[in-house]
Amino acid sequence: MTSAPATAANATSSPPRAARIATWIYFGLNGFAVGMWVVHIPNVERATNISHSTLGLLLLVLGGAAFLGMQIAGPLADRIGQRRLVPAAGIFLGLSLFGPGLAGNWWTLGLTLALFGFGNGSLDVAMNSHAVVVERAYPRPIMAAFHAMWSIGGAFAALIGAAALRGGVDTAITLSACGAICIVVSLLTARFLIEAADEEPAAESSPVPAQKPPARLVWQLGALAFGLMLAEGVANDWAALQFRDVLDTSASTAAYAYGAFAIAMTVGRFATDRVAALIGPAAIVRYGAALAALGLTTVIFVPWVPVGLVGWALFGLGLSGGVPQLFTAAGNLDRRASGALMAKVVGLGYVGLLAGPAIIGGLTHWMPLNAAFALPVVLCVLTVAAADVLKPKSGQSERDKEAAS
Missing domain, CATH: 1.20.1250.20 (MFS general substrate transporter like domains)
Structure with missing residues (x-):
């Protein structure tokens, strides 16, 4: 672990700025999707007629599904590559955002939250894994700014969600529209992502064989x-x-x-x-x-x-x-x-x-x-x-x- 993620490619090629911007967008998109759900929790609770305790249990389902998504997405990113997994996870997250606003009872809400949690966890690991690939192509650290964009996305969700609630917009319409935005943005941004395989094989050219970390x-x-x-x-x-x-x-x-x-x-x-x-x-x-x-x-x-x-x-x-x-x-x-x-x-x-x-x-x-x-x-x-x-x-x-x- 070094303080600078630079590789030999830094001296001969330009950093992948388009991939960096695309990663910013995915982090912001993830924060936006989560923020829109959080803002509408009270409305969803009322629409499904569930108690606070039931909601608490369903939020545990969401968290467990997110953890499961993380554990599946990590090895999958190594197998199929971040360039495929990141937009796929973004699309899945967008589709799952349609669900909470359409749920009519506790079990349909639980199912949609499980899907939403899985998509959120998958995108979380996928975009962080891609961020590391992008950072290695830069002569300095850039990871923290990606996480800042997640916060910015959440802030936008709070503002837009509050405006929608004040305007009396139906929760199903708001969340569905935001889900559609996630899908479209994921599709449009995918072409700018890069793969770990596209990096200069500096580590492979080293006479010291790679070792599995303890x-x-x-x-x-x-x-x-x-x-x-x-x-x-x-x-x-x-x-x-x-x-x-x-x-x-x-x-x-x-x-x-x-x-x-x-x-x-x-x-x-x-x-x-x-x-x-x-x-x-x-x-x-x-x-x-x-x-x-x-x-x-x-x-x-x-x-x-x-x-x-x-x-x-x-x-x-x-x-x-x-x-x-x-x-x-x-x-x-x-x-x-x-x-x-x-x-x-x-x-x-x-x-x-x-x-x-x-x-x-x-x-x-x-x-x-x-x-x-x-x-x-x-x-x-x-x-x-x-x-x-x-x-x-x-x-x-x-x-x-x-x-x-």
Whole structure:
């Protein structure tokens, strides 16, 4: 794992800018599709006449299907190539977005959410795997900006979805139209994608034979992804509630807590790539996790709204760059099995994202909410200690130099 994804091709050919833009679009499209579903959850719940508890169980179905999609899409990307899988997953996701708005009861909604989750998980791994291929053709890191585009897509979904809801547009029409957009954009963008096989075979020309990465290293990356994405999930579901319940603010003021986190994370992801090129991925993960721990500790111990906003912003800024570095590292462990390895790390991270809010909710039965936030703080501190896993191992730098010569 190196701090720069450059290969020998960088010196003689131009980076694939069209493929980079296409990957941006797919990340934005994924965030847009997920955001449109999230915005319309209350309407779908009412239309299907289900309870909050039933909805919670169906959301677990969605999450399980997404995890399954990730584990299938990873090896499939290695088998058929990212250029085929990414648009196929985008089309599947678009088709599945028609379902929730048309569902009439709990079992039809469960079926459509299973399909939607599977499509979301498949596209998640496929587009991240393709992003690693594109990044290797650049002389500097570019992965974090792709993840920022996911956030931008979600923001557009919030704005468009809110406008549709205010205008009284039927949920089935809105989600179907967005699904159609996903299908069309996936088809139009597919031609600009590239394959891992199109790269310069620098690694194959090396006199040092390729070695299978140790399983322990894959699990270490997955564990770090689990911890960081668990912390992110805590902010997604509990930031506003912490303001409302602990600081006793109004609902409108409480919304600023998550807003501070989300904006800082998006800005941080756009800035991370430039910083990573200077200090390397291990430093991004280490210092970012330390900043996140500082931010959330501030939230815990300073019960004042302005300071709390700063704390949530620091938490988002600190978390913004870590996960993209982990995904890049996983995708570069072994180019022959890049998708499968990434599926494991992305999958573990996704489990953390889903588990975080539930774990905090369980802890609140035994302790105050602020005290429960000690868990993500501890995970961030452990990440600081374990960030060296992203440093090049002994002998790796020599192999990289030989491969590039």
